[in-house]
Amino acid sequence: MSIPHPNRDTSALFAGPLAWTEDLTVRFGGRTVLDRVNIAVQPGEVVTLIGPNGAGKTTLVRAVLGLTAPSGGRVLRRPNLRVGYMPQRLSVDQTLPLTVRRFLALWRPVTADQVAAALEEAGVKRLADSAVQTISGGEMQRVLLARALLGEPDLLVLDEPDQAVDVHGQAELFNRIAQVRQRRGCGVLLVSHDLHTVMARTDRVICLNAHVCCSGRPEDVSRHPEYHALFGGHARDLAVYVHHHDHAHAEDGKVVHDHDGDCCHG
Amino acid sequence: MDEFVIRALLAGGGIALLAGPLGSFVVWRRMAYFGDTLSHSALLGVTLGFLLGVNPMIGVMVVCVSLALALVALQRRRHLAADTLLGILSHGSLSLGLVALAFLETLRVDLMAYLFGDILSVTDGDLMAIYGGGAVALTGLALLWRRLLAVTVDEDLARVEGMPVDALRLAFMLLIALVIAIAMKIVGILLITSLLIIPAAAARRFARTPEGMAALASVLGILAVIAGILASLNWDLPGGPSVVVAAAALFLLGSLVPLRR
Numbered sequence: 001m002s003i004p005h006p007n008r009d010t011s012a013l014f015a016g017p018l019a020w021t022e023d024l025t026v027r028f029g030g031r032t033v034l035d036r037v038n039i040a041v042q043p044g045e046v047v048t049l050i051g052p053n054g055a056g057k058t059t060l061v062r063a064v065l066g067l068t069a070p071s072g073g074r075v076l077r078r079p080n081l082r083v084g085y086m087p088q089r090l091s092v093d094q095t096l097p098l099t100v101r102r103f104l105a106l107w108r109p110v111t112a113d114q115v116a117a118a119l120e121e122a123g124v125k126r127l128a129d130s131a132v133q134t135i136s137g138g139e140m141q142r143v144l145l146a147r148a149l150l151g152e153p154d155l156l157v158l159d160e161p162d163q164a165v166d167v168h169g170q171a172e173l174f175n176r177i178a179q180v181r182q183r184r185g186c187g188v189l190l191v192s193h194d195l196h197t198v199m200a201r202t203d204r205v206i207c208l209n210a211h212v213c214c215s216g217r218p219e220d221v222s223r224h225p226e227y228h229a230l231f232g233g234h235a236r237d238l239a240v241y242v243h244h245h246d247h248a249h250a251e252d253g254k255v256v257h258d259h260d261g262d263c264c265h266g
Numbered sequence: 267m268d269e270f271v272i273r274a275l276l277a278g279g280g281i282a283l284l285a286g287p288l289g290s291f292v293v294w295r296r297m298a299y300f301g302d303t304l305s306h307s308a309l310l311g312v313t314l315g316f317l318l319g320v321n322p323m324i325g326v327m328v329v330c331v332s333l334a335l336a337l338v339a340l341q342r343r344r345h346l347a348a349d350t351l352l353g354i355l356s357h358g359s360l361s362l363g364l365v366a367l368a369f370l371e372t373l374r375v376d377l378m379a380y381l382f383g384d385i386l387s388v389t390d391g392d393l394m395a396i397y398g399g400g401a402v403a404l405t406g407l408a409l410l411w412r413r414l415l416a417v418t419v420d421e422d423l424a425r426v427e428g429m430p431v432d433a434l435r436l437a438f439m440l441l442i443a444l445v446i447a448i449a450m451k452i453v454g455i456l457l458i459t460s461l462l463i464i465p466a467a468a469a470r471r472f473a474r475t476p477e478g479m480a481a482l483a484s485v486l487g488i489l490a491v492i493a494g495i496l497a498s499l500n501w502d503l504p505g506g507p508s509v510v511v512a513a514a515a516l517f518l519l520g521s522l523v524p525l526r527r
Contacts, residue, residue, distance in 0.1 A: 065426050085426040092419055096294045097473045106416040107427050131474075151427070 025072035051208035084148030122146035138169035158190040278491035286484025289462030303356035309363030330443035383454035383506030453506035468517040
């Protein structure tokens with residue numbers, strides 16, 4: 001049930017999406033980076049944006065966040081929507097002495113207990129007193145998750161969190177985000193290069209290449225001709241790869257099966 | 267102790283107290299050259315003040331803020347790198363100030379005092395300007411502290427959190443302009459930036475928090491002022507440069523201290 005040009009989906013409007021775009025167009029110089037894009041994120045829904053490099057994924061996310069002004073169309077949000085943004089990376093200048101705890105308290109007035117709870121939920125409690133410049137890329141992603149959680153977000157927006165994080169780290173991070181979604185019922189809009197790392201935890205995939213090529217459930221999108229046209233031979237591998245989330249990783253990285261163990265891993 | 271020495275110490279100490287936290291921000295935001303550019307334009311502001319018959323400090327504020335806004339506008343075009351633009355504005359406005367002064371033949375201005383400061387000739391009026399303006403600047407900085415730190419760490423994040431990023435940047439530029447206006451008399455427009463960045467840079471190694479760095483920078487700045495003024499009196503050295511030399515010496519000493527981490 002892939003819809004080549006989705007949207008105009010008025011039922012979604014009545015159900016009340018958290019944020020949506022109407023014919024969003026963004027041009028940089030003479031180049032059209034986004035061409036009449038219509039997307040919506042519903043409460044509690046995980047929406048993943050995929051597409052090749054230069055497809056406008058980051059621009060779309062920035063427009064939804066209000067960081068890039070539309071050249072045409074509109075970006076709309078539910079009134080008083082609280083957005084938790086996790087940027088791709090964040091590096092704090094070496095000249096600024098700043099602990100993780102202090103970093104988390106910069107964005108809004110928060111109590112020490114709230115900071116501790118957010119660090120716990122993101123799984124990085126032990127980093128509270130580390131200098132932000134000394135932690136790894138993966139740890140910084142978790143700290144950024146904790147930062148976003150402190151704002152009690154209705155919508156969590158993540159831009160390609162996998163770049164700074166190793167494979168084991170990204171699976172862990174996505175699990176955390178899935179838990180956060182379950183617990184808090186917030187919507188998630190995430191950008192990914194790589195469909196199969198997010199497949200099992202995504203409700204809807206939007207395949208972007210300046211315009212919306214196709215969208216739908218992950219397994220439908222992976223069979224869609226436009227998706228194949230975009231990702232070429234690589235897509236075929238993905239299409240047969242259905243990632244049942246059948247195991248977890250222990251702290252040391254070992255695979256811990258949570259079923260009978262007759263699965264095979266590619 | 268002579269009265270003029272006490273006034274010099276009070277003036278220099280007040281400036282150093284203010285320069286600690288503000289200079290820390292200049293270091294964190296990598297705006298040392300920006301501060302230099304603004305202070306170089308101050309001479310033009312002095313000339314403007316004389317021309318219009320208003321207090322030179324007002325002239326300096328007006329020129330500094332105009333220059334800061336011009337810089338923001340120029341940076342939007344992105345044809346030239348920021349340091350090139352700063353270089354053009356810095357030297358252009360300093361030279362324009364010198365040329366404009368030369369045109370005002372009737373005006374007798376102690377150019378050296380504006381360029382390098384004249385800390386031993388501080389008047390009660392100067393002291394009032396320093397402590398009045400300094401109180402305003404410190405209060406403003408305290409009120410904006412958390413949000414300015416957030417903007418310094420990441421502008422996009424601050425924007426998504428609904429902070430008025432552009433207004434905060436402008437407020438910070440205003441604070442720098444205010445410091446330049448009141449510190450000009452003490453260390454001179456060519457050396458103001460050093461009083462902002464050297465104590466803050468010296469404090470960095472010993473600080474674990476932003477506030478710790480700002481406070482330590484103030485203390486080191488005050489020490490440099492005291493040492494510089496005493497040296498200036500004892501050996502008949504120029505006041506402003508002596509203070510800056512003392513600050514640089516403190517920085518060097520600080521970087522030699524071994525730290526256990």
